[in-house]
Amino acid sequence: EAAVTQSPRNKVAVTGGKVTLSCNQTNNHNNMYWYRQDTGHGLRLIHYSYGAGSTEKGDIPDGYKASRPSQENFSLILELATPSQTSVYFCASGDEGAHSDYTFGSGTRLLVI
Amino acid sequence: GEQVEQRPPHLSVREGDSAVITCTYTDPNSYYFFWYKQEPGASLQLLMKVFSSTEINEGQGFTVLLNKKDKRLSLNLTAAHPGDSAAYFCAVFRNNYAQGLTFGLGTRVSVFP
DSSP: OHHHHEOOOOEOOOOTOOOOEEEESSOSSSSEEEEEEETTEEEEEEEESSSTTOEEEEEEOOTTTTEEEEEEEEEEESOOOGGGGEEEEEEEEOOOOOOOEEEEEOOOOEEOO | OOOEEEEEEEEETTOOOOOOEEEEEETTTTOOEEEEEEETOEEEEEEEEEETSEEEEOOOSEEEEEEEETTTTEEEEEOOOOGGGGEEEEEOOOSSGOEEEEEEEOOEEEOOO
């Protein structure tokens, strides 16, 4: 079954440390996305990708990098984690064209202390 | 860019009653809309995707209405039951499709006996 899988499910990180969140999709979608979800803000787009080798800034990219080494994998990297990055992160993949479907992963709960 | 406003943020509904969640959007060229349901601690589950060509869309236990003139999208939960207790999010397809979706802030629905 086609799916989006995120790892880890939960992560505790120290302020100033490096954090990498991973996402794998088996939908064969070209487009992938990283969102964060915070109370009062809904889901906000951090980075997205058109395909392997591409990364683009979303609405709130500051403090985050992304990497798309292959069609299936899309990582979100926090080089210097801060407490304000404590959140739930969702990865999604999407098809191309006007009738795109979007599939979301189960989320990663990140706590930066 | 597209802005999506969702109301109300919280909704308490007696079991068997109906409830309405409304989203307004700003881009008159928007043509593809989504409703997602999110149970506590879980990912986003697609309820329905709606194209601007259809104003009334019926699902299992709910109806989605699209008013293009007023740029308003609504989700009507009919005969609410405890399984409807969740957060609901509307989302609008960005016309630059690779940027995915713009989300409303969500509505937390609680169904009580």
